[in-house]
Amino acid sequence: MSRVLVVxxxxxxxxxxxxxxxLACAKALELETDVVVFADDGSAxxxxxxxxxxxxxxxxxxxxxxxxxxxxVLAPQLAAMAPEYSHLLAPATTFGRDLMPRVAALLGxxxxxxxxxxxxxxxxKRPVFAGNVIMTVRVPDxxxxxxxxxxxxxxxxxxxxxxxxxxxxxxxxxxxxxxxxEGLKGGTGAKLDLQSATRVVAxxxxxxxxxxxxxxxxxxxxxxxAVGASRAAVDAGYVANDCQVGQTGKIIAPDLYVAxxxxxxxxxxxxxKDARTIVAINKDGDAPIFEVADIGLVGDLxxxxxxxxxxxxxxx
Amino acid sequence: xxxxxxxxxxxxxxVRVQLKRDLSGVVTDGVxxxxxxxxxxxxxxxxxxxxxxxxxEVVAVSLGGTEVQQQLRTALAMGADRAILVEAxxxxxxxxxxxxxxxxxxEEPGLVLMGKQAIDDDMAQTGPMLAALLDWPxxxxxxxxxxxxxxxxxxxxxxxxxxxLGVDLPAxxxxxxxxxxxxxxxxxxxxxxxxxxxxxVPLASLKPPELPRLEVKGYEAPPQRAGGGxxxxxxxxxxRELRARGAL
Numbered sequence: 001m002s003r004v005l006v007v008x009x010x011x012x013x014x015x016x017x018x019x020x021x022x023l024a025c026a027k028a029l030e031l032e033t034d035v036v037v038f039a040d041d042g043s044a045x046x047x048x049x050x051x052x053x054x055x056x057x058x059x060x061x062x063x064x065x066x067x068x069x070x071x072x073v074l075a076p077q078l079a080a081m082a083p084e085y086s087h088l089l090a091p092a093t094t095f096g097r098d099l100m101p102r103v104a105a106l107l108g109x110x111x112x113x114x115x116x117x118x119x120x121x122x123x124x125k126r127p128v129f130a131g132n133v134i135m136t137v138r139v140p141d142x143x144x145x146x147x148x149x150x151x152x153x154x155x156x157x158x159x160x161x162x163x164x165x166x167x168x169x170x171x172x173x174x175x176x177x178x179x180x181x182e183g184l185k186g187g188t189g190a191k192l193d194l195q196s197a198t199r200v201v202a203x204x205x206x207x208x209x210x211x212x213x214x215x216x217x218x219x220x221x222x223x224x225x226a227v228g229a230s231r232a233a234v235d236a237g238y239v240a241n242d243c244q245v246g247q248t249g250k251i252i253a254p255d256l257y258v259a260x261x262x263x264x265x266x267x268x269x270x271x272x273k274d275a276r277t278i279v280a281i282n283k284d285g286d287a288p289i290f291e292v293a294d295i296g297l298v299g300d301l302x303x304x305x306x307x308x309x310x311x312x313x314x315x316x
Numbered sequence: 317x318x319x320x321x322x323x324x325x326x327x328x329x330x331v332r333v334q335l336k337r338d339l340s341g342v343v344t345d346g347v348x349x350x351x352x353x354x355x356x357x358x359x360x361x362x363x364x365x366x367x368x369x370x371x372x373e374v375v376a377v378s379l380g381g382t383e384v385q386q387q388l389r390t391a392l393a394m395g396a397d398r399a400i401l402v403e404a405x406x407x408x409x410x411x412x413x414x415x416x417x418x419x420x421x422x423e424e425p426g427l428v429l430m431g432k433q434a435i436d437d438d439m440a441q442t443g444p445m446l447a448a449l450l451d452w453p454x455x456x457x458x459x460x461x462x463x464x465x466x467x468x469x470x471x472x473x474x475x476x477x478x479x480x481l482g483v484d485l486p487a488x489x490x491x492x493x494x495x496x497x498x499x500x501x502x503x504x505x506x507x508x509x510x511x512x513x514x515x516x517v518p519l520a521s522l523k524p525p526e527l528p529r530l531e532v533k534g535y536e537a538p539p540q541r542a543g544g545g546x547x548x549x550x551x552x553x554x555x556r557e558l559r560a561r562g563a564l
Contacts, residue, residue: 007555008372014395029532033381045355047383058370070481071444071454071456072453072454073446075448080443094456094457094472094473094474094475094487095474095475096454096459097387097456098444098454099441099443099444099446100445100446101439101440101441101442101443101445101448101450102439102444102445102447102454103408103450104410104445105413105444105445105449106448108407108410108527108528109410110408110410110527110528110529110530111409111410111439111441111445111532113438113439113440113441114438123533124330127438127538128436128437128438129327129333129342129435129436129438130333130435130438131538132332132333132538133333133335133342133535133536134535134536134538135437135532135534135535136532136533136534136535136536137530137531137532137533138530138531138533139530140528140529140530160477169496176451176453178452178453178483178484178487179453179454179481179482179483179484180481180482180483181480181482182469182475182480182481182482183479183480184476184477184478184479184480185477185478185480186477195475199497203486207543208470211543215540221507223564225531231493233495234493235493240477240478241459241473241477241494242474242475242476242477243354243479247435247438248433248492248493250475253524254428255564256563264495266332267329272536274540277558277561277563278541280559287475289403290545292541292545292546293545294541294545294546295545295546295547295548295554295557295558296545296546296547296548297548297549297550297551297554298547299476302538304550304551307550307552308551308554308555311551311552311554314552
């Protein structure tokens with residue numbers, strides 16, 4: 001039996017774009033694909049997933065203990081579903097990276113992290129060393145492929161013409177009581193999701209303060225862009241952690257990335273190298289960010305930003 | 317309570333990693349090595365817990381060849397009470413998790429602190445795998461960790477913001493960058509660390525099971541960005557350039 005099971009990531013009754021990106025990877029495997037939705041009431045998410053291209057069935061596992069995505073709670077359920085599938089895929093977001101190693105260990109199999117390219121149904125490419133090296137790995141025959149999918153490598157599938165059936169599904173698994181969800185503090189309360197935004201404006205240490213970071217946010221709004229940040233800016237408290245872009249933050253692939261006051265440590269560059277156009281604005285002309293930038297402007301951001309807004313207004 | 321902290325020897329984070337010419341791996345000869353930065357944060361957290369009187373002992377554990385003693389000596393110099401080196405060849409996360417499970421059975425720690433990922437293979441698997449094998453709670457990507465009376469609270473850095481998770485102890489906690497700022501090692505501590513116990517345990521003595529492995533087919537350089545790196549003189553030219561490229 002060669003079939004794929006994708007674990008849907010969702011929040012507040014909406015499916016996360018990472019799910020649609022993971023479905024693109026499933027499509028590359030050219031295998032029948034089911035999607036499982038773990039929730040307390042997964043009706044809205046399941047209905048949304050059912051419209052996505054390439055989905056054969058949506059399995060709704062509704063239960064009070066599935067109200068929040070707790071790896072220790074979801075893993076035994078997913079492991080119980082595994083015998084029906086050759087591939088188990090989840091997004092390589094904090095959701096999937098928390099969950100899938102736990103599932104793999106329960107199944108006694110190795111796991112593939114950050115799947116970026118399908119070579120064949122068992123052979124995959126993935127980045128190592130902050131994306132400075134690409135490694136090809138093969139999952140041995142006779143065991144399920146358990147993988148997280150690197151979103152920036154896969155454009156999200158769109159809604160298709162048909163709608164997949166949604167089926168209620170019951171899983172027989174022991175649910176541990178040792179882990180409890182106690183709340184989520186939405187960082188920026190960002191208007192635009194960093195991982196699905198087509199434009200991102202990001203600030204770094206050079207921005208200098210939390211107050212100054214408002215300039216970055218204002219410019220992002222002007223461009224209709226999501227707000228990103230380097231590790232340095234988050235560490236300094238200019239902006240919340242969910243804005244961090246890089247090896248240990250979010251890996252993004254927008255059409256346009258504008259790096260402002262970001263020097264460009266390799267750990268940051270790994271998070272943006274799939275962007276279509278990278279613009280760097282930095283007063284240090286030797287900053288490494290200029291090595292990867294498509295367009296570079298050497299200058300003081302406090303002078304450049306108002307000029308940019310004026311230029312955008314003038315050429316409208 | 318005893319705390320187990322896992323340490324991985326990796327290429328130093330400041331090194332620009334080079335592929336070997338025959339593409340069989342990355343160059344490690346003559347390259348600066350160090351403790352995986354996330355593991356340093358895990359160790360620092362363990363030390364702080366001990367220093368405030370909530371733990372009695374901090375044990376640093378690593379797996380690998382004799383060269384890993386260097387990193388364990390550094391961990392001892394930072395303040396770990398003793399160290400264990402599981403002598404092994406190159407292991408994959410599931411194998412490491414099984415070896416650690418056997419060590420946990422022997423050491424009976426009340427808490428295992430680990431880095432959220434190693435900066436070499438970037439897999440981020442060993443923590444959750446160990447938690448699964450032990451059927452313990454896991455709090456991954458922790459940026460804050462507190463506990464009292466057998467229950468702990470971790471704040472996790474997740475894509476949607478900061479999640480708070482309550483876990484019973486014992487538990488596996490994997491550390492994110494902002495949990496703490498690891499201390500610098502002082503010269504006298506390096507001298508003192510020479511006399512601290514560093515036990516060597518052969519992997520076979522932990523009786524690891526036979527496990528499936530990922531087959532590594534090869535390494536290659538990532539596609540390079542064409543970039544072009546066109547420099548523009550001012551904001552107006554930048555906007556013109558972006559419009560010309562259809563980026564606005």
